[in-house]
Amino acid sequence: MADYDSPWKTVLERYFPDFLAFFFPDAHAGIDWTHGYSLLDKELQKVVRDAKLGRRWADSLIRVTGREGDEDWLLVHVEVQGQNQADFAQRMFVYNYRLYDRYAKPVVSLAVLGEPSQSDHGEFGYARWGCRMGLRFPLVSLSAYRTRRAELESSANPFAVVTLAHLSARETAGSEADRYRAKLGLIRSLYRRGLARQDVLELFRFIDWVLTLPEGLEKQLWSEVQQFDEEKHMHYLSSIERMAQQKGIEQGIEQGIEQGIEQGIEQGTERGIKQGIGQGQAKLLHVLVQQRFGLLPPEIEARIHSARPDQLEQWALQVLDARCLEDVFGATGEH
Incomplete structure (x- = not known):
């Protein structure tokens, strides 16, 4: 099954106003865009990382300013892969109340699904003895655009192209x-x-x-x-070719991370997971650099295997434009 998470995440970040204008025009009209907007995905992960409700897809948390001057929070959840999951609305409910609990600000939840939907909204809630709790949120199905x-x-x-690509x-x-x-x-x-x-x-x-x-x-x-x-x-072709190369590297990095996580889980510790991630990235970088420049000197091998994950990722991306090992790793002895 194709991985739609990464490309959707990228276009959401780059074209967020266009995303709202295309799929949720009422939300777009309610925002004062002269104040800009802020992507807060790291904050989102802190809030929901321990919610055991299945895999999270292209979730984004964005801080915007409403036309009345109030600061609002938009939770944009895009689930474009696989079949609709029974706990989807529950997941949206959990994310929403956790974010409100943390920030005490209105949280507007919006959802895009790849699969057909019988309704233009999602809903989850419960009631007991006169008390009712729930969430109702706008929902768009990409399948509806087939006609x-x-x-x-x-x-x-831009999201007209994105939708056509997804449908195709x-x-x-x-x-x-x-x-x-x-x-x-x-x-x-x-x-x-x-x-x-x-x-x-x-x-x-x-x-x-x-x-x-x-x-x-x-x-x-x-x-x-x-x-x-x-x-x-x-x-455009030279730029397109370079982007295709970078996509391959990024996919390899993600695969290395996933393999590392699996190895770490087998060890059963958070430290093991982190070590596994680093090992997966190091293996990928080693292959990339060796394919480009041949056998590596021992000191470069040592630097790769002792580097932090963020440094490994930076080196991997630098391979694209590098003419020699120094362009990737710096001068000998530089750390």
């Missing part, structure tokens, strides 16, 4: 040929939508992530995109 493709094709909102990924899951045509069509549409250069690159990144192809078809696609790019005189 609105003309609208998506003509919209300038689900609809072409059983056919590589259909997926190839859908992916190529979406990429070509980026050139004619009148988008800014960086928006084209960001949306290409999303399309490339959710519409994966086998290596042979991927090479064929790159050839067609290159020809199309040259015909349009856009010269």
